[in-house]
Amino acid sequence: MSSLSRQELTARVFVEWEETRRSLRECVKKVLLNEGVRDHRVWGTIHAYCFELMKRLRTVDAFLEATIRNAKLFDLDPWVRNALRVGTFEMKFNDVKPAIATNEAVKIVVECVGEGPARFVNAVLYDVERLELSDVLNRAKDTVERLAIEYSHPEWFVKHLMDLLGENELTKLMDANNREPERYLRVHAHMVDPDKAILALEDDGVAVEEDPDLPFMLRVVDHDVPPVRTEPYRRGWVAYQDKASAAAAYALRPEPGDRVLDACAAPGGKSAYLYALTEGEIELTCVDVNPRRLREMRRNFRRWGIEARLRRADSSRLYRETDETFDLALVDPPCSSSGAYVRAPEAKWTVKWRHVKRYARGQLSILRGVAPLVERTLVYSTCSVTVVEDESVVRRFLREFDEFEVEEPFGFGSPGFDSWMNERYPWADRVRRFWPHRHRTEGFFVARLVRS
Template sequence: MERDLSRQELTAETLVLWEKTRMSLRNCIKRVMRSHGVEDHKVWGTVHAYAFEIVKLLGTIDALIDHVTKGSSTREMHPWVRNPLRVATYEMKWRDLKPAIATSEAVRIISERVGDGPARFANAVLYDVEEVTLEEVLEKAEDEIERLSIEYSHPTWYVKHLLDLLGRDELIELMKANNEEPVRYLRVNAHLKDPDAVILALEREGVVVEEDPHVPLILRVVEWNVPPVRTEPYRRGWVTYQDKASAAAAYALAPEPGERVLDACSAPGNKAAYVYAYTCGEVELTCVDINPRRIEEMKRNFKRWGVEAEVVRADAARLKGVLNGGFDAALVDPPCSSSGSYNRTPEAKWTVKWRHVRRYAEGQLRILRGVADLKPGRMVYSTCSVTVPENEDVVHRFLSHEDTYSTRKPDVPVGSPGFDRWMDRRYRHHRHMIRLWPHRHMTEGFCVTLLEGG
């Protein structure tokens, strides 16, 4: 009979699986917990909290460990050595667990998983981690960029890029917000249930919400006695989680009843579903995605949310000849670096490099041009990225070769303008763009551009 694993060991196994597969952290947690038959909600909650916090703080945690190992680094260690070390370091430095308890559990896990030699090594490392301070580690940083990267646990490319754009003080506020628990928002599927009735139904089950003042159908979760996912409104599809920034991108399209609307990179379908709910189901939706697994997820979501749509598997960069056109409006939210979503998907911090940002930008431009080939009357181009190459620069390059489209500021009463320059480039359209920021607007980091013409 398999023994019950401790919360620390379940967390370490989640981190090992994440490093090996690069699946989402949520899916790694689900796979590990289900493989061990864990049903206790409290254990699930602890492992979820530990895994997400450790990955958010990974840069700082690894810097502490690397500082005391003097010559070796966490990257060179066996996965079943470095990850129990990370868990124990997190417990000691951020959870105020007694060092002897955190060390004992890590040593036991490593001894059983790898051997006594690595366990003795881990014991010595954690003894030194207990004594070292973050300030000692920061004093060894080569420059300001490395220091900020370690102190606030963000990749150096991100620090360098945003330091140039925002300045030191605001960058620190942004990174702090990225490391905090995000504000939770719900979307009301108004074609299924009146928003006022949904609010009352949630409150009866102990979920207190407030209507967002800027984006219709969006509720901010204020407090709850039970998680919203366990309430009747959620189970019946009346509400679902959707960040305010994501909803703002769909709202910027200003969909009207009777219109034909294309969502070019649709899965898992939240923005398309917002359009459907906003018009009370009075739109003709076509949803395109290239990933068959995500398409199936979207179909399940649409069934639960009561959304009717034509779902097409296709490459959004090559839609001409696949779709006939005739769309009044199109949503274009292509794959991106997710650099605006670090507080929800912290794993993106460590899986995406600067070279990937440039590759994403090329793919985004191809998709935007591919959708434009269908001549929709207007398009919203959006990403959950805060980088300039994926936003201002993509729009600038698109407009440089597309004289039938121009930008117009969306009628969305929240957000900041885009950046007017980056490196040697100047952007004339920046005031028509909307940027949403975690530290300014309590949302994911998003950039939204409305393009009209076609």
């Protein structure tokens, strides 16, 4: 068991994240395993603490940028920078007395860097203590920067979404992104009767309610133990899946006997829901380009009782590599994850606006690689809220593949945007968007494209 404090473990996680840019969950796992932490309660505490700091990172950094003199925050030693972040977060967002927060940060730097940098940390946090958030916000050059600091979101996100939603609704969205997300569980109806799964969860201390829109989806209402510690979860009867993610799969409307392609399948959640919807009565082919994620999907499918063909391939070239056709195909390609900030706040700080445009090019390329293989219906979805990756990609796809038309996937959710810049989307009321502040889900986009 590690003797390191919560603060030092957190600083180690953030140093690891800066070096690798892997997911926060993976970084927490690596650090805690390296430190010999085995208690799952400690894991939960450290992950939750890191999660909250990551959500507030832009605001925390703004406090530091307002106080550091003769240096730039990102030029500092990583241990110094992240000890300062932990100390600032402690006193400004975690109600820790400034003297205690400063002392913990100084101890981290003494241990990992040395006495000289520790004196610097002490001086900076002394100044941070005397700053209020209003002082930091008053330094912003314009409304976009002020909102980005106050709600801890990237400036490109604030600018893009303010143009689409207006400032009032944008602040509601960003506030929702900084709150605890709703938790949903998917029931593997091919393995267990849903009522039996619900009773078993309740016996283990997890209260759930059935979703009104989607079969086999449960919202976690309350829990005495985390759902992952329950017998239904261990047996593979249930698994976490956001409602909006499940809705993307539901939009395919699979029927028994259908040949179904999931073109960007790993780690397999949407494929699993398609399988559950038909109680396993589909021919499922799952493709992904990433071998590590394919291995993870294979392990998941064994636990979840799913039979499928798994194939490593680049779906943008799929039509050139196979003569096989499919009744239905789901394309949920890599994206900016700008709709997933509520669950993966690290995505805020790893994607820039230029990356969004690059993602859009890749998304269209995958649609081109899959569309010729689809005989009936193609669903395109992303966990992005940018028009660039959503409506604009669909518009470009329809111009190239005019044999497809947009069909409304279901009645719940919100319609898409009907215009952006100089583009028009006359079918916007037939695509669906999900928003954290409106629907208690991740931000998601779903378009059902039917071959006419």
